[in-house]
Amino acid sequence: MSLKEELLQDMKEAMKAKEAGKIALATIRMVRSSVRNVEIDGKCELDDLGVSAVIAKEMKQRKESLTEFEKAGRQDLVDQVKAEMAVLEKYMPKQLTADEIRHIVTTATAGKDSLKMGDIMKLVMPQVKGKADGSLVSKIVREILQTK
Incomplete structure (x- = not known):
């Protein structure tokens, strides 16, 4: 089942849950709306990666x-946002740990001297896209560059 189909199925279940599924329903609707807007702007159908x-x-x-x-x-808003994040986490791919990111960065830079921050980020980001926050990757790359 694709991610879009999973969102639709979960939206139907949240509708059936009435009051208990209120936050999930609102969050899923917001995500589906954002997906649809991206599809309209890009004039294309998004796959699971998109x-x-x-x-x-x-x-x-x-x-x-x-x-x-x-x-x-x-x-009150903190609680609402945390509840929305809990709903979204279900659809997020497993996030990489800092150690896993360090391993990817060191593997990508192995045997290559005099690489700059931007060069390393260009090598690493396609490998971790969607699985790690860019600011965390950037922080780790800076740490590794300082030790070299």
């Missing part, structure tokens, strides 16, 4: 919102 990218973008937006709501002391 849908995953949209879901990752939605997750990133919620993480950023979460920190802002916590700073503002808005616990």
Whole structure:
């Protein structure tokens, strides 16, 4: 079953759950809307990789919102965003750990001297796309460059 079909199926289940599925329903609708907008803008049908990218973008937006709501002391919004993130995590691919990212970076740079930050990121990002946050990858690459 494709990711789009899974979203549709889960949306139907959330509708049947009435009040218990309210947050899941709203979140899934938002994701499906974002996917549809990307498809309309790009004039193409998204595959699972494209849908995953949209879901990752939605997750990133919620993480950023979460920190802002916590700073503002808005616990009601913090709880809502955390619930939405829990729904989105179901559709996200398994995220790589920092050690796994370090291994990928060191493997990609093995035997190559005088690489700059941008060069390494170009080598590594296609391998970790959707599986790791770009800022974490960037931080790890900086650490590795400083030790060389």
